Amino acid sequence: MADDPNSDVNGNGRRDVAVPMELYKSITVFSTLLAVVFVLLAFVMFDAATLGRSFVRGVVRDAFGVVGLSVGGQPLTIAFALVGFAFLVTGSGIYILGSRFRATEMGNAKHEAGEE
Amino acid sequence: MSLERKDDHDHKGWMKERDLTPVESVYLTVLMWLDKRLRIVDYLEILEDLYYKVNMQMPKSHTEQYNLDNKFWYWYPLYALGSFSTIAYVVASVSGALLGFYYSPAAAGASGSPTVAYEQITFIMTDLNLGFFLRSLHRWSAQVMVAAVFLHMLRVYFTGAYKEPRELNWIIGIVLISLTMVFGYTGYLLPWDQLAFWAGQIGVEMALSVPVAGEWAAQLVFGGFTLTHATLQRMYILHVFFLPFIATTVIAIHIGIVWMQGIAEPH
Numbered sequence: 463m464a465d466d467p468n469s470d471v472n473g474n475g476r477r478d479v480a481v482p483m484e485l486y487k488s489i490t491v492f493s494t495l496l497a498v499v500f501v502l503l504a505f506v507m508f509d510a511a512t513l514g515r516s517f518v519r520g521v522v523r524d525a526f527g528v529v530g531l532s533v534g535g536q537p538l539t540i541a542f543a544l545v546g547f548a549f550l551v552t553g554s555g556i557y558i559l560g561s562r563f564r565a566t567e568m569g570n571a572k573h574e575a576g577e578e
Numbered sequence: 579m580s581l582e583r584k585d586d587h588d589h590k591g592w593m594k595e596r597d598l599t600p601v602e603s604v605y606l607t608v609l610m611w612l613d614k615r616l617r618i619v620d621y622l623e624i625l626e627d628l629y630y631k632v633n634m635q636m637p638k639s640h641t642e643q644y645n646l647d648n649k650f651w652y653w654y655p656l657y658a659l660g661s662f663s664t665i666a667y668v669v670a671s672v673s674g675a676l677l678g679f680y681y682s683p684a685a686a687g688a689s690g691s692p693t694v695a696y697e698q699i700t701f702i703m704t705d706l707n708l709g710f711f712l713r714s715l716h717r718w719s720a721q722v723m724v725a726a727v728f729l730h731m732l733r734v735y736f737t738g739a740y741k742e743p744r745e746l747n748w749i750i751g752i753v754l755i756s757l758t759m760v761f762g763y764t765g766y767l768l769p770w771d772q773l774a775f776w777a778g779q780i781g782v783e784m785a786l787s788v789p790v791a792g793e794w795a796a797q798l799v800f801g802g803f804t805l806t807h808a809t810l811q812r813m814y815i816l817h818v819f820f821l822p823f824i825a826t827t828v829i830a831i832h833i834g835i836v837w838m839q840g841i842a843e844p845h
C-alpha cells in the first residue's frame with residue numbers, strides 16, 4: 463500500500479483513498495442512501511420487536527402460521543431485535559466505509575503534487 | 579437537457595491498478611453497479627445545474643446591487659416565517675377537521691359529573707387510535723402558529739417592510755394576529771376542563787370590565803354573564819365555523835397582496 467500514492471494511511475491512522483470525482487459522487491450519494499435505508503429498516507425491526515401490533519411482526523407471525531409453525535412471542539422478539547441491530551451496524555458500516563474515499567481534487571495535506 | 583450518459587470512466591481498469599482491500603473492491607463494485615442502474619447522481623447534477631441557471635436569471639436585488647448581502651444575509655431565513663405561519667395553519671386545519679369527527683361541544687352532565695365535551699376529549703386521548711397524536715398535533719401546530727405569526731411580525735417590523743406601499747398589508751396583519759389569538763382562546767375553552775372553565779371565567783370578567791359596551795359584549799361572545807352551555811357552543815362555532823372562513827380569506831388576501839407588490843427590499 464505504501465507505494466501507491468493514492469491510497470494511504472494518513473496522519474491520524476485512518477485509511478484514505480483518492481478516487482476520480484465521478485466515482486466519488488456515486489460513493490457519496492449511494493452510501494448515504496443505503497445507510498439511511500438500513501437505519502430506517504433497523505427501526506422498523508425494533509418496532510416489530512417491541513410493538514405487538516407492528517405490521518411486520520404480524521406478517522412474519524402469519525407467514526409462520528401458513529406453513530404450520532407457531533413461534534412464541536419471546537423468540538420472535540429476540541430475532542427481530544437481533545436483525546434490527548444487524549441492520550443498524552450494516553448502515554453505520556456502509557457510511558463509515560464511504561468516508562475513507564475522497565476525490566483527487568479535494569486535496570489532502572499530503573501527496574498534493576503527485577496526484578493525477 | 580438530456581440524460582445522455584457521459585463517456586464512461588474505466589472504473590474496472592482503474593480499480594485493478596489501485597491497491598484496494600477486498601472489502602473496498604466489493605464496496606466500490608456494489609456502489610458502481612447501483613450507480614449504473616439507478617443514475618441518481620446524473621439527476622442530482624441536472625438539478626444542481628438548473629439551480630444555478632435559474633439563479634443566474636434573477637435580477638439583482640437591492641442588497642446585491644449595493645453589496646449589502648454580507649451585512650444582511652442572516653435576516654433571510656426569517657423571511658420564511660410567513661410561510662411557516664401558513665404551514666402551521668394548514669396543519670392545524672387538517673388535524674382540527676379530523677378531531678371534529680370525535681369532539682362534541684356539549685356541556686351537559688355538569689355539576690359533578692364530567693361533561694360530554696370533556697368525555698370526548700378523554701376518549702380521543704385514551705381510546706381513539708392515533709387520537710393522542712392527533713390532538714397533540716393540533717395543539718402544537720396552534721402554538722407554533724402563534725409564535726411564527728408573532729416572529730413574522732417582528733421580521734416585517736425590523737426590515738421596515740411595513741412602509742409605503744405596504745401599510746395596508748400591515749393592518750391586515752394586525753387583523754390576522756388578532757384572529758390567530760381568538761382562534762387560540764376559543765380552542766382553549768373547548769375541552770371544558772378546569773383550565774378551560776376558568777379561562778372562560780376570566781374572559782367574561784374582562785368583557786364585563788369594559789365600560790358601556792361590556793355587558794353587551796359578554797352577552798354576544800359568551801352568551802351570558804356566567805359560563806353555561808351557551809358559552810361552549812359559541813366558542814365551538816367561532817372556532818370551527820366563523821374563524822376558519824374569515825382567517826382563510828384574510829390570509830389569502832394578505833398573501834395575494836404580497837404576490838402583487840413583491841417582497842419588500844430591506845430599508
Ligand code: HEM
Pocket residue numbers: 656657658659660661663664667727728730731734739740744747748749750751752754755758829832833836840841842843
Ligand atoms: C396568520 C398570520 C399571517 C400569515 C399566514 C402571514 C403570511 C405572510 C406571508 C407568507 C408573507 C410573505 C413574506 C414572508 O413570508 O415574510 C407575508 C408578508 C407580510 N406580512 Fe404577513 N402573515 C401573517 C401575519 C402578519 C402580521 C401579524 C403582520 C404584521 C402586523 C403581517 C405583515 C406582513 C407584511 C407587511 C408583509 C409584506 C412583507 C414584505 O413585503 O417584505 N403579517 N405574510
